Amino acid sequence: MPMNRQILLGDEAIALAAIHAGIGAAYSYPGTPATEILESVQKFGKDRGVKAVWSSNEKVAYEEALGHSYAGGRALVSMKHVGLNVAADPYMSSAITGANGGLVLAVADDPGMHSSQNEQDSRIMADFALMPCIEPWDQQTTYDWTRLAFDISEDLSIPVTLRIVTRLAHSRADVAVGEPITPAKREPSGDWRQWVLIPANARPNYDRLVEKQPEILDRLRQGPFHEYRTEGDTSVGIIACGIARNYVLETLSRYNLSHPLLSIGAYQIPDEMLEDIIGRCDKILVVEDGMPFLERRLRTFALMNKNLILGRMSGDLPRTGEMSPDAVARALGVSAPAAVPDVALPVAGRPPRLCDGCSHIDVFTALIDVMEDFPTGRVFGDIGCYTLGSLPPYKCMSSCVDMGASIGMAIGAADAGLHPAIAIIGDSTFTHSGMTGLLDMVHTKANITVIISDNSYIAMTGGQPDMATGEGLVQIVEGLGINPEHLHFLELKNYKPQDLAVLLREEIAYEGPSFFVCRRECIQAFTRDKKLKSRAAKAPRDAEQPVQDVRTVPTAKDAQTKPGAPA
Ligand SMILES: Cc1ncc(C[n+]2csc(CCOP(=O)(O)OP(=O)(O)O)c2C)c(N)n1
Ligand code: SF4
Known part of the structure; x- marks a missing residue:
């Protein structure tokens, strides 16, 4: 596949990959750190006829994406982690209806609560829904695996959850991007039993979802989602989930350490990989951003040997907050001075405040x-x-x-x-x-x-x-x-x-x-829009147009200035 290289935010990588995977529409409600996903679909998809819509909330966004999938198109829906609480109702049931056109939910978690009211972990939501969940570890895997997620969704007829975290959403890296594809048009779903969730239909659908679990595991096992390096000091083996892999690699390289490392990029996880690393090493350090999702599972496995599993629950890693290379280093018993020395901040810290004139x-x-x-x-x-x-x-x-x-x-x-x-x-x-x-x-x-x-x-x-x-x-x-x-x-x-x-x-x-x-x-927004409008008025042909939301509702002011517009 011919490639070109671009420097992309994690959020941009998702948007570009979804466009390259042939989505017809993307839906979202803004929320940090996911906002830039839809903004980027608007930016990259402008000339490709991709509909990119701000919805009234995450539940509606999810339902719109599900409807698009029902009708045979590929759809991306994105939101921040707490948005998934709002969308939980259609999300849970969509695991039972399944998907027709590929349907991917990109959900951005916020460990450390940089801009959120809580620190919940969307992997648990996907597990709860019995849906496949993919967790990339860098911008390249974000791009590659988002594309793959659409194929998996169609192959298994189920929505796929793509979980990222703030640090990945909002940092940039060099990404090799492939050629866009135009997926074959699918007919709208004709199976009413699949989509009408009256109990008589929901019961067999739910049974099918449960029966599908081994197939999901198999499909994820085939993919590039897990990486296992067995070499190194077996006094501690490391299992790293998603972006935590980067923190581990950085720590191993900074302190010249080598340990067996199992990198996890999708859930479910094949048992044999877990069994191998647990059998090979004296102790297992589980490094994951968010909640101790995998660690809790492994602890249940390892009830007989309470000291085997190290992580957030054992106190070797901080129980809450964002993961970091320093935290990994401390858990591995090394604590050299931080690589970046403290520097005096040029400005004093200030509490947030409303803008003047707000x-x-x-x-x-x-x-x-x-x-x-x-x-x-x-x-x-x-x-x-x-x-x-x-x-x-x-x-x-x-x-x-x-x-x-x-x-x-x-x-x-x-x-x-x-x-x-x-x-x-x-x-x-x-x-x-x-x-x-x-x-x-x-x-x-x-x-x-x-x-x-x-x-x-x-x-x-x-x-x-x-x-x-x-x-x-x-x-x-x-x-x-x-x-x-x-x-x-x-x-x-x-x-x-x-x-x-x-x-x-x-x-x-x-x-x-x-x-x-x-x-x-x-x-702030008013001044920004005014500037954009006057720039566009000065150079109507060449000006960079402000991105138009296809569903900007006319305001009362618009109605007055545009006769005939709906109020
Ligand atoms: C469920 C959920 N979705 C999204 C967000 C992100 N978010 C925080 S406040 C907000 C909307 C703020 O808009 P508005 O109510 O008009 O107040 P303004 O900021 O304009 O004063 C959003 C989208 C969130 N915190 N929770
Ligand atoms: S002026 Fe706008 S951006 Fe500034 S605090 Fe008020 S609402 Fe927020």
């Missing part, structure tokens, strides 16, 4: 003013730039748990007698998973006040387009049942925070559900 600041200013009257009241927060409202100087947010949790938590707290219970949520978080909370609020006539702090973008993840803003949100909220008398839409540029505070006090006094949509654009 519209969320107006909302927090009003909230701080109002909450001074209610020392026992609480503001339930959500995830986005506005989460910074929990930190000084605002300190006016009491919770931030998962996307969309603010409204549900405020309802529960109000049910427990807490007053006022206020929820603050971003525009994208609201359309991602706040709307169902709003339905509960209306249905139970919950005595809470909700504020959408609407900045017209998904700012936290880099300013992707949102699903609805301004009037569009007001229509959704009204359509879901909020009484218009207690629904306020404030264009913040026309209001002072004191005006918002007055209205908030009035609605807190009202016993029942009330709602605010407070809108002003994110100053």
Whole structure:
């Protein structure tokens, strides 16, 4: 296969490989460190007719990809690890429906929680779903194995999970890339028993999934996913999963060590490889980024010899956080000084803060003013730039748990007698998973006040387009049942925070559900788009066009400026 070489991020390698494997569509909801996967499909797939869509949340993204696969096309769906919780419902059932066109889920975990609320490990999700899971160890294997994952998905008629971690997603390396292929067009699936999961169909489908497990193991055994070097000092053998292989190789080379090394790049793992290294070595060090997924399994094998397996659970490696060569070195009993000496940082560390001029600041200013009257009241927060409202100087947010949790938590707290219970949520978080909370609020006539702090973008993840803003949100909220008398839409540029505070006090006094949509654009994303537009206007032919999301929903402003556009 002819090759050319490119320097690629792990996320870019996935996108390019998926395009080269002939996907017709890619779906995602942004979330670090996976955001750049869809952005790169938009960039690389622009001229190839690949549809690249930001979905309203990860569950919808997964379902769209599954539908594409059903219809016979290859599809990529990408998300961060917590997104897979949101998509867990279709994900688990898709193991039973199986796939028609190749379907690959690229999920980016975040060990060390660089930008996440937890450290869960998607290998466990794939194991739970009984799906094949591939875990590349560098950018080259990311590219090669993503391509292979589509073939495996079609060969075995099952979605394939591709797990990467932050360090791989966000670092660059030289990658040999192959020629794109155009896979043969498949007919839409015609087998209703496969796809209609009523119990009478689901039971035999589930049996088939269980029976398929040895086939999955065989297929993964044939692939290039595991590498076993038997030479070296057998006092300790090392099993390294995914990117941890790099940390081990770096440590062995830095300290001139040699130990048997089994590198694992896919799950399930052939028993014979594990048995061989366990039989060959006195002790086994298991190095994996994320949770002690394999180590736990090996410990059960090795119950008779409790000291055989070393790793996160034995305390030889740190139980939590990102893996590193230094941690591996300490586990192997070597601890020379770090290769990179400490250098004085040119700038002092600073806590994160909202940008000057950020519209969320107006909302927090009003909230701080109002909450001074209610020392026992609480503001339930959500995830986005506005989460910074929990930190000084605002300190006016009491919770931030998962996307969309603010409204549900405020309802529960109000049910427990807490007053006022206020929820603050971003525009994208609201359309991602706040709307169902709003339905509960209306249905139970919950005595809470909700504020959408609407900045017209998904700012936290880099300013992707949102699903609805301004009037569009007001229509959704009204359509879901909020009484218009207690629904306020404030264009913040026309209001002072004191005006918002007055209205908030009035609605807190009202016993029942009330709602605010407070809108002003994110100053960063707005300025970026303005620059891109003026650059494009100056040189319409040559300008690098801003990447267009095929599903950018027209805003109320667009509707006014573009007659006839849907609102
Ligand atoms: C389930 C899940 N998916 C994705 C993310 C990544 N993420 C964090 S906040 C956010 C959306 C923020 O947008 P918005 O609510 O509009 O607030 P803004 O950042 O614009 O203030 C996203 C996508 C996440 N934390 N959890
Ligand atoms: S990026 Fe936008 S939303 Fe986020 S803090 Fe800055 S101005 Fe506010």
